[in-house]
Amino acid sequence: MTHGFAVDRAFVTVSLKRRLAYKTQWIVALVLGGGAMLVSMALWRNLLSGGALSGYDWDSMRAYIIIGFVTGTLVFGAADWYIADRILDGHVAIDLTKPVDFQRARAAEYVGSMISTVPTVVVGVIGAWLLFDPPGPVSATAGVLTVLSLLLVFPLAFGITYLSILVCFWTKRYLGIMWLREALLGFFSGMMIPLAFMPSWLQAVAWALPFPHFTATPAAIYLGHVDTAGALGLLAAEAAWGVGMWIGARLVFRHAVKKVTVHGG
Amino acid sequence: MPILEARSLTKTFRRPDKASGFKGALKHLAQRKYKNYTAVDGIDLTVEAGESVAYVGPNGAGKSTTVKLLTGILKPTEGTVRVMGRDPHTERIANAHDIGVLFGQRTQLWWDLPVEESLKLLKHMYGVSDADYKARIAKFDELLDLGEFMPALARTLSLGQRMRADLACALIHDPKMVYLDEPTIGLDISVKDRLRAFLRELVDDGTTLLLTSHDLADIEEVCERIVVIDKGKVAYDGPIAQLKAHYITTKAVNLHLEGPADVPALTEKFPDFAWAAGASPSEVTVTYESARFSTAEVLGSLTARLSPRDLSLSEPSIEDVIRRLYAGELTQ
Structure with missing residues (x-):
C-alpha cells in the first residue's frame, strides 16, 4: 500500500512539474480565467440590477460565479489531452509495459495537473473577494459541506474526463469528444447559467446526469438552497457518481485495451 | 522451463478497405468495409533464460507486433504466450515488473522534464531501493555516459543521448527479460558501438535479450541466435554461427x-x-x-x-x- 501511494505521489509530482514547465501557458490561464469571471460578474450585475431572478439576487450570484470559477478552472485547466495524446500517438504502448495500474496512474497525473490550477484559483478567488465582496456560506456546516463537495469534484472530473479519453481507443480522434464533453459540462453543470434558469424538464435532465455536481451542488449548499439533509443527499449522489464512474471506467478499459493497434516500431 | 514460450501466436488487425480519392472517402463513409490483415501468423518461439536472440525480418514482417504481443501490450488473436510462466496480457502488471522494454521509435522519457525526473519516476514504479538506484545509475554513467545529460530536458537531447537514456529507463529495475525494438535506429557509428558493447555486457551478465534490428551488425555483435520472420511466419530459427556455416x-x-x-x-x-x-x-x-x-x-x-x-x-x-x-x- 505504501509503495502504491509513493508511486501515486511520484505521478502527481511529475504531472505537476510538467504543467509548471510552461510558465507562459500558466500565466495566460490565470489572466483568461480571471477575465472570464470579470465578464460574468459584469453581465449578471446588469441582469440582476432590477432584482432577483429565479431565486438569485446579485449577492448570491456573486458567490455562485466564484464557485463556478473555482470548479471551471480546476476542471478545464487539467491537462486531459496529455493522456489522450498518448493513446492517439501510440505511446500508450509504453505505458502498458509499466508495472502500474493504468487508471490509477492516469488519475494521479490528472490530480497533478489539477493541482497546477490551484494558484490560479487562489489568486482569482482572493481578487474576486476583494473586488466583489461576496457573501459567506449560510452556515459553518454549509461551508464545510461546500468544501467537501469541491473536493469530490476531483474524482468526478477525472471519471468524466478519463471515460471520454478512453473513447479515443475507438474513435482515434479526441478533439470532438473533448468539445462535446466541455459543452455538456459547461451547460448542465450550471457554470454558464444556474440550472434554476432552465425549464423544469431540462433541470430534471441535468440532475439525472453527473454534471450539476460541478457547480450547482456546491453553490446550492453554500447559498443554503438546500438544508443539511439535502446537502448530504447531494454529496452522496456526487460521491456515488465518482465511484460509479471509477468502476465503469475499469470495465470500459478492459475492452478499450483490446483495441490498441500500435503499428510499426 | 523456458523464460519465454509462444505457441501458434497470431495477431490479426482489421483495416479499413477504402478506395482512394474523394469518391472512395464518401463511399467508405456510407458503407464501411474492412479487411483483415494478419501481422503475426502462427509463430512458435521458445527462449531459454540467458539467451540473446535476434528477431529480424523485412519491414512489415511482424517484428514489432510480435514484441507487443510478448510484452502484453497486444492481446493475441490466437495462440498463447507465457513469459516466466505468466500470460503477459492478462497478468500485465506482474509481467511488467520482470521485463524491460525499449522501442527505438518511441521514447519513455517525459519530454518536458529532465532525464533524471523520468528515471526517478521509474524508480518509484518498480520499487527500486535508493542503494540499487544509485548503483545502477553509476553503472549506466560509466557505460553510457548518462551523467552528462541527466539534468537536461528530454526534448533537448540528441538522438544518441535520447536512446542511451531510454536504455537506462528500460534497465533501471534490472529486468530478467529485455526486449529491444530497434535500439540503434538513426544512431551514428560511435554511439552504435557503445550501445552494442553495453548490450554485450548485459548478455554476459545473464540477462535474456530479444533484439529486433535492421542493422545486422547489432545482431552479429550481440546475439547468438537468430530468428528470421517474413510475412508473419518464422523463416529461420537457429544459431547465427550455424546460419553462417550452412549458407556461407x-x-x-x-x-x-x-x-x-x-x-x-x-x-x-x-x-x-x-x-x-x-x-x-x-x-x-x-x-x-x-x-x-x-x-x-x-x-x-x-x-x-x-x-x-x-x-x-x-x-x-x-x-x-x-x-x-x-x-x-x-x-x-
Missing part, C-alpha cells in the same frame, strides 16, 4: 590485373572457380567453394599464374544470407 559456403577474391580481364579464358584456365567481370575492365572476381579449397591454395595458384597488380578477399556477409532468406531463395 563460398569465398571470393577480387583481382586487379595488369591488363583487361578475359573472363571466358580465365574460366577455361581455372575451371574449378567461378569468374565474373569486375567494376573495371581489368578487375575480375573469382569465387570458390571454401570446403574444397583453402584460401592459401587459391591465392597461391592465382598469384603464380596471373601476377595480379592487387587483390582482396571477400566473404559473403550474414546480410547477404538474410537478404536471400527474405527473398525466399533459402529455406531452413
Whole structure:
C-alpha cells in the first residue's frame, strides 16, 4: 500500500512539474480565467440590477460565479489531452509495459495537473473577494459541506474526463469528444447559467446526469438552497457518481485495451 | 522451463478497405468495409533464460507486433504466450515488473522534464531501493555516459543521448527479460558501438535479450541466435554461427590485373572457380567453394599464374544470407 501511494505521489509530482514547465501557458490561464469571471460578474450585475431572478439576487450570484470559477478552472485547466495524446500517438504502448495500474496512474497525473490550477484559483478567488465582496456560506456546516463537495469534484472530473479519453481507443480522434464533453459540462453543470434558469424538464435532465455536481451542488449548499439533509443527499449522489464512474471506467478499459493497434516500431 | 514460450501466436488487425480519392472517402463513409490483415501468423518461439536472440525480418514482417504481443501490450488473436510462466496480457502488471522494454521509435522519457525526473519516476514504479538506484545509475554513467545529460530536458537531447537514456529507463529495475525494438535506429557509428558493447555486457551478465534490428551488425555483435520472420511466419530459427556455416559456403577474391580481364579464358584456365567481370575492365572476381579449397591454395595458384597488380578477399556477409532468406531463395 505504501509503495502504491509513493508511486501515486511520484505521478502527481511529475504531472505537476510538467504543467509548471510552461510558465507562459500558466500565466495566460490565470489572466483568461480571471477575465472570464470579470465578464460574468459584469453581465449578471446588469441582469440582476432590477432584482432577483429565479431565486438569485446579485449577492448570491456573486458567490455562485466564484464557485463556478473555482470548479471551471480546476476542471478545464487539467491537462486531459496529455493522456489522450498518448493513446492517439501510440505511446500508450509504453505505458502498458509499466508495472502500474493504468487508471490509477492516469488519475494521479490528472490530480497533478489539477493541482497546477490551484494558484490560479487562489489568486482569482482572493481578487474576486476583494473586488466583489461576496457573501459567506449560510452556515459553518454549509461551508464545510461546500468544501467537501469541491473536493469530490476531483474524482468526478477525472471519471468524466478519463471515460471520454478512453473513447479515443475507438474513435482515434479526441478533439470532438473533448468539445462535446466541455459543452455538456459547461451547460448542465450550471457554470454558464444556474440550472434554476432552465425549464423544469431540462433541470430534471441535468440532475439525472453527473454534471450539476460541478457547480450547482456546491453553490446550492453554500447559498443554503438546500438544508443539511439535502446537502448530504447531494454529496452522496456526487460521491456515488465518482465511484460509479471509477468502476465503469475499469470495465470500459478492459475492452478499450483490446483495441490498441500500435503499428510499426 | 523456458523464460519465454509462444505457441501458434497470431495477431490479426482489421483495416479499413477504402478506395482512394474523394469518391472512395464518401463511399467508405456510407458503407464501411474492412479487411483483415494478419501481422503475426502462427509463430512458435521458445527462449531459454540467458539467451540473446535476434528477431529480424523485412519491414512489415511482424517484428514489432510480435514484441507487443510478448510484452502484453497486444492481446493475441490466437495462440498463447507465457513469459516466466505468466500470460503477459492478462497478468500485465506482474509481467511488467520482470521485463524491460525499449522501442527505438518511441521514447519513455517525459519530454518536458529532465532525464533524471523520468528515471526517478521509474524508480518509484518498480520499487527500486535508493542503494540499487544509485548503483545502477553509476553503472549506466560509466557505460553510457548518462551523467552528462541527466539534468537536461528530454526534448533537448540528441538522438544518441535520447536512446542511451531510454536504455537506462528500460534497465533501471534490472529486468530478467529485455526486449529491444530497434535500439540503434538513426544512431551514428560511435554511439552504435557503445550501445552494442553495453548490450554485450548485459548478455554476459545473464540477462535474456530479444533484439529486433535492421542493422545486422547489432545482431552479429550481440546475439547468438537468430530468428528470421517474413510475412508473419518464422523463416529461420537457429544459431547465427550455424546460419553462417550452412549458407556461407563460398569465398571470393577480387583481382586487379595488369591488363583487361578475359573472363571466358580465365574460366577455361581455372575451371574449378567461378569468374565474373569486375567494376573495371581489368578487375575480375573469382569465387570458390571454401570446403574444397583453402584460401592459401587459391591465392597461391592465382598469384603464380596471373601476377595480379592487387587483390582482396571477400566473404559473403550474414546480410547477404538474410537478404536471400527474405527473398525466399533459402529455406531452413
